[in-house]
Amino acid sequence: xxxxxxxxxxxxxxxxxxxxxxxxxxxxxxxxxxxxxxxxxxxxxxxxxxxxxxxxxxxxxxxxxxxxxxxxxxxxxxxxxxxxxxxxxxxxxxxxxxxxxxxxxxxxxxxxxxxxxxxxxxxxxxxxxxxxxxxxxxxxxxxxxxxxxxxxxxxxxxxxxxxxxxxxxxxxxxxxxxxxxxxxxxxxxxxxxxxxxxxxxxxxxxxxxxxxxxxxxxxxxxxxxxxxxxxxxxxxxxxxxxxxxxxxxxxxxxxxxxxxxxxxxxxxxxxxxxxxxxxxxxxxxxxxxxxxxxxxxxxxxxxxxxxxxxxxxxxxxxxxxxxxxxxxxxxxxxxxxxxxxxxxxxxxxxxxxxxxxxxxxxxxxxxxxxxxxxxxxxxxxxxxxxxxxxxxxxxxxxxxxxxxxxxxxxxxxxxxxxxxxxxxxxxxxxxxxxxxxxxxxxxxxxxxxxxxxxxxxxxxxxxxxxxxxxxxxxxxxxxxxxxxxxxxxxxxxxxxxxxxxxxxxxxxxxxxxxxxxxxxxxxxxxxxxxxxxxxxxxxxxxxxxxxxxxxxxxxxxxxxxxxxxxxxxxxxxxxxx
Numbered sequence: 396x397x398x399x400x401x402x403x404x405x406x407x408x409x410x411x412x413x414x415x416x417x418x419x420x421x422x423x424x425x426x427x428x429x430x431x432x433x434x435x436x437x438x439x440x441x442x443x444x445x446x447x448x449x450x451x452x453x454x455x456x457x458x459x460x461x462x463x464x465x466x467x468x469x470x471x472x473x474x475x476x477x478x479x480x481x482x483x484x485x486x487x488x489x490x491x492x493x494x495x496x497x498x499x500x501x502x503x504x505x506x507x508x509x510x511x512x513x514x515x516x517x518x519x520x521x522x523x524x525x526x527x528x529x530x531x532x533x534x535x536x537x538x539x540x541x542x543x544x545x546x547x548x549x550x551x552x553x554x555x556x557x558x559x560x561x562x563x564x565x566x567x568x569x570x571x572x573x574x575x576x577x578x579x580x581x582x583x584x585x586x587x588x589x590x591x592x593x594x595x596x597x598x599x600x601x602x603x604x605x606x607x608x609x610x611x612x613x614x615x616x617x618x619x620x621x622x623x624x625x626x627x628x629x630x631x632x633x634x635x636x637x638x639x640x641x642x643x644x645x646x647x648x649x650x651x652x653x654x655x656x657x658x659x660x661x662x663x664x665x666x667x668x669x670x671x672x673x674x675x676x677x678x679x680x681x682x683x684x685x686x687x688x689x690x691x692x693x694x695x696x697x698x699x700x701x702x703x704x705x706x707x708x709x710x711x712x713x714x715x716x717x718x719x720x721x722x723x724x725x726x727x728x729x730x731x732x733x734x735x736x737x738x739x740x741x742x743x744x745x746x747x748x749x750x751x752x753x754x755x756x757x758x759x760x761x762x763x764x765x766x767x768x769x770x771x772x773x774x775x776x777x778x779x780x781x782x783x784x785x786x787x788x789x790x791x792x793x794x795x796x797x798x799x800x801x802x803x804x805x806x807x808x809x810x811x812x813x814x815x816x817x818x819x820x821x822x823x824x825x826x827x828x829x830x831x832x833x834x835x836x837x838x839x840x841x842x843x844x845x846x847x848x849x850x851x852x853x854x855x856x857x858x859x860x861x862x863x864x865x866x867x868x869x870x871x872x873x874x875x876x877x878x879x880x881x882x883x884x885x886x887x888x889x890x891x892x893x894x895x896x897x898x899x900x901x902x903x904x905x906x907x908x909x910x911x912x913x914x915x916x917x918x919x920x921x922x923x924x925x926x927x928x929x930x931x932x933x934x935x936x937x938x939x940x941x942x943x944x945x946x947x948x949x950x951x952x953x954x955x956x957x958x959x960x961x962x963x964x965x966x967x968x969x970x971x972x
Contacts, residue, residue, distance in 0.1 A: 586736020671706020
């Protein structure tokens with residue numbers, strides 16, 4: 396075995412052990428949050444037919460208008476489901492293995508233009524940092540894991556030699572295509588290729604200007620042809636989704652990013668503020684959360700406010716330092732170009748993204764940021780203890796950084812064990828998170844704890860009184876508590892505020908039918924008849940709607956209640972029809 400193979404093997408074992416040490420307890424976790432829609436109840440995840448995955452939206456058959464097209468992810472989830480029978484442990488194990496693989500790929504990529512110490516420290520930082528928890532512990536976070544895996548593979552192949560090895564170039568193109576089919580932000584792949592080209596030229600002894608020119612020439616010759624893959628990619632998106640770009644969550648029940656309706660100056664000031672908060676999480680990740688709604692990250696409209704000026708000043712200083720490092724240090728050059736390039740798409744500047752802020756969007760940029768941090772830590776150790784003491788100094792300095800970060804990651808793992816743990820942790824750290832209160836209430840209701848569910852839903856409505864899903868859940872809580880009058884009153888008010896809304900009608904029609912049955916049992920014939928007529932009207936109106944929106948089960952429910960009410964009114968012939 397050559398020294399290179401031995402080093403690579405040890406690096407792979409190191410990455411696997413680090414991931415198991417930090418995230419290993421996550422294998423015992425359940426499906427949480429969007430996993431129930433994307434994995435458990437998604438019909439696409441029940442087949443391995445590639446055509447089905449290529450022809451389906453990520454939230455298949457669910458009323459979500461994000462415009463996500465990620466067939467490689469749903470195919471991998473379907474494979475896990477086949478092998479595990481739907482048990483979540485294999486889904487979590489696959490995520491952990493992908494995370495370890497990404498650290499391994501990053502190590503091998505950085506070894507092309509940096510020392511073993513820099514590559515080892517950088518890959519360790521990438522693997523243990525707490526902001527990676529969301530992507531690793533959340534099964535639905537596989538989008539970032541798979542896209543990053545494919546992009547690092549493509550960049551590693553791109554950094555090698557293609558001469559006489561056409562199969563390597565074919566693999567490179569396949570890796571880029573795979574990344575695009577895993578997550579939309581993979582369209583930033585030129586940033587990683589340019590960063591790797593710049594770092595390789597600097598490592599070869601070129602000055603920065605010459606290295607930059609050489610990186611561009613290399614990209615135009617080797618990387619630019621991969622841009623042609625965007626044509627079939629966007630074509631497939633248009634055929635499946637009916638549009639080229641994604642949305643910002645316009646569907647009922649999914650609150651859009653407030654930046655979707657903001658002017659450019661507000662988007663700019665808020666984007667700087669959000670980037671400052673990301674920097675804070677990277678340095679001091681004490682509080683992590685799944686929800687960054689406007690109550691937690693309010694939009695910034697005034698350029699003279701501290702919310703803009705403070706992060707702007709810090710970011711300017713960091714940018715100056717980054718430029719100096721980029722011109723001198725190959726791994727920092729790769730890190731700066733790849734991190735900034737991959738983050739730009741989700742920064743909110745080119746267009747509003749579905750989420751105002753989310754920790755998972757840092758997963759890919761962390762590869763570049765870890766490269767910068769690794770180079771800085773090794774450089775500091777070299778200055779503090781040159782010569783033969785440099786290696787132990789690097790190890791000590793790295794451990795001083797990695798151990799606290801790893802401990803925070805380990806502490807975060809139990810929060811992702813199940814829905815209750817996740818949402819309780821969220822409202823504990825951010826009690827103003829109305830969505831976390833809502834999700835906690837739904838979970839409590841499903842567990843049969845109606846009293847606690849009512850408290851949680853009321854907390855949601857105290858922040859967002861018009862949030863329709865919370866109003867509907869509150870009606871369901873009162874139904875569970877046996878107070879059908881209050882439940883029906885809530886649904887009727889919702890129908891007045893949202894006439895014809897499918898989610899409201901779906902709950903209102905059975906509630907009216909149940910109330911009519913109660914009135915009949917109490918001897919109130921006229922009151923029951925009035926409600927039966929209302930059931931007939933609403934059910935008939937709902938059945939006239941768009942045939943493509945409601946499934947056969949929902950339409951059968953309307954037919955059943957309509958027929959029952961017709962029968963109760965003595966219209967037997969119509970009920971039979």
